[in-house]
Amino acid sequence: MTELETYFPHSRKVYITGSRPDIRVPFREIELAHTLNEDGTQKEFNAPVRVYDTSGPQTDGPLPALRADWIAERENLTQLEHARAGTITPEMEFIAIREKTEPEIVRDEIAAGRAVIPANRCHPECEPMIIGRKFRTKINANIGNSALGSSIEKELEKMRWSVIWGADTVMDLSTGEQIHETREAILRHCPTPIGTVPIYQALQKVGGEIGDLTWESYRETLIEQAEQGVDYFTIHAGVLQKHIPLANQRLTGIVSRGGSIMAQWMKTHNCESFLYTHFEEICEIMREYDITFSLGDGLRPGCLADANDDAQFGELKTLGELTQIAWKHGCQVMIEGPGHVPMHKIKENMDRQLEDCFEAPFYTLGPLVTDLAAGYDHMNSAIGGALIGWYGCSMLCYVTPKEHLGLPNRDDVREGVVAHKIAAHAADLAKGIPGAQDRDNAISKARFDFRWEDQFNLCFDPERARRFREESLPPGEQHNVKQ
């Protein structure tokens, strides 16, 4: 039995085929019981519910290279360039089926820069997906080893665990041993796009000495990761010398790791960030592989007191300039966002991002709506995430209960993913994504009918719902809950 079958009973994978036989789009279909009359006869048939599925082929081995032919057959353009040229790529068609919309809408959103398809031409295993505010709100899960240890097998398990629970992309933030090998294993086994923060590995290559970082060593790291197939890179190219005095006035300074590395580098060398001065060369590399920019918010606020300040919005303006340069090169771009922001200041973040970055998709961490929720920051983040998703954010980076405290374990990953699935779905309902409420309606009907099995199977975590129900029944009645 696969983990998917263990945790999602009465679900099965189904595929819809597109205009060519190798466009096979996965869904998870949840089988439902009939509604019964009081005498036990069938009153009504309840159609199975098909849901968006990120879990991939559920195999232990390397994944099939489903995009290999598509990539081989065509000119090496980015999805943005194809879209601008009026071409609907197989990836776009795949996504249209997945999102239950028209391929032309997908192409149009990509062409306008309002959405991205993170899909490195060296990552053919990746099931195409889209990040943009006209589509389902996505979530990202972070994994990765640290100096405190882990193993390739453990990271693979975390990756598989994340996508089973519904992560739409996975970021490998490894900073420990075997960074290259860990990433290679993840890329060959992961059905979703993979993101990284290349400065982490670049720093490791120079022995952790920030002052020793150079454009050349960074460039080498970019190409190494590009060749492996990383689909999007977080690049903190918007942190400039002029922003640092603004951040010095803050309560918690610079909390982004990438941001503080670059600030330290600029102070040491007393010159502008090499990520900024070499930005066009970075674009050329990114274009070659069709790697999506995730322009990092190195000056994101680390506490409520620093939210929406001049440092943060100053950097955002720079990210907008960089967006236009990247677009000129044919590169796809998304923008990373905060951080810690009280609820009444969230909308300004979304509105300014859309304006300053010309509607490039927004990808936020939280926001966390209070600073006081250590141990419960996944809930804290889900509140802010639901709000900013409703306002137009395209992807939420998950936060786990261990945020601010340590690295998440398996249970934390599950809690973090599910909390943000709830937030993202709440956002989809609020912004009126067509069909978003169908599954809610199906579970509500099951609730009204007392179809307990269907209630469990339709929710985000059937195994937990069933277990909680069992726990709270007296021993004699627990068999009623079992399947």
Add this chain to the structure above:
Amino acid sequence: MTELETYFPHSRKVYITGSRPDIRVPFREIELAHTLNEDGTQKEFNAPVRVYDTSGPQTDGPLPALRADWIAERENLTQLEHARAGTITPEMEFIAIREKTEPEIVRDEIAAGRAVIPANRCHPECEPMIIGRKFRTKINANIGNSALGSSIEKELEKMRWSVIWGADTVMDLSTGEQIHETREAILRHCPTPIGTVPIYQALQKVGGEIGDLTWESYRETLIEQAEQGVDYFTIHAGVLQKHIPLANQRLTGIVSRGGSIMAQWMKTHNCESFLYTHFEEICEIMREYDITFSLGDGLRPGCLADANDDAQFGELKTLGELTQIAWKHGCQVMIEGPGHVPMHKIKENMDRQLEDCFEAPFYTLGPLVTDLAAGYDHMNSAIGGALIGWYGCSMLCYVTPKEHLGLPNRDDVREGVVAHKIAAHAADLAKGIPGAQDRDNAISKARFDFRWEDQFNLCFDPERARRFREESLPPGEQHNVKQ
């Protein structure tokens, strides 16, 4: 060591005395370490942080009757009547100190019906608190036994556990054995107001036969509970015969237990609800004891599909009519609200409630922003709760991870309370309650200083934060986290 000391190290109870020595208002003061220079010398003194405290005297025995003299000294008027007459009661002064505001503001909000002080004259043990949108957003925790069992000792423990984590009021929803004795024990030991739904006990008295409910038996139950000292009653007097056809069109019908009892009674007898036809007599009883009405939303939506429908808003109009009748009698009133509501429909709930119920305080369950979150409904509810609190809701009823599944255990109560503390605090920050951000700023400074102990002690659940930090460190470093 008390449980408070166990779970909140470096905290101590402090009291501020008002204009008379028996007005002693509790706070929890969190002691902080100094900010140090690099050489370990003191750089800066960090003042202790005082937070609102619901935990009561932390004693095993019955609580002192702190309001006994205040009640004995004065004419038997309700807080509303006193406020209208221009009197600032000791309760109002206590609350002003507790909320860090002026007594005149408290009096004015009470006089206008925009806030309530649930404090039965037979519950002198209760530490005065206020529910109204100019003040800190409050949360309620539900406890109570069921036919599946429990014991008085277990319910007392749940009550104490709830108030330690920050419940501002506790509802005893017992439906099992020893209802009277359980409630008596809770009332004599609880430092917060206690609410009940008297129809539950009234139904138990007639052997669970809804058709056998009568005004007389209900009235007897009201007086029994009033004499014991219950501070607010949920009364579903707004469910009328004319609303039932509206609810029949719904996906999940009537999900409120009180609402469905009354609907069934009206169908059985084919006449109007006795709660509505005898409403003025109920007011007379409530006035006598100064019990606050919590006008129940018997037609709250049980799923997204039923949110904001004619049944729900029809009942809300009736609750507005009843509010004016209760106010005419000098009774305090709050209004209960949904339920399951998608984010974009929450604001309409708040706006209509303020308009239709003349700004009487709103007390909502959630709202839950999706139907799919069984096992995680506390997070689901925290999203909707944070939003409606920001929009003006005065109290959030907690939801635990067991919602829709079973009765909460001790861990579920803690998770549910903390999730809603986060939501309520997020709302206070967003609506700009003066000083709400002070504690956030203190924890952020501690974070910037790497004062780990202070980070733990300032957050909502220090024990969990500390434990999570320890778990994620390698064994050799764990002693650094210990106190």
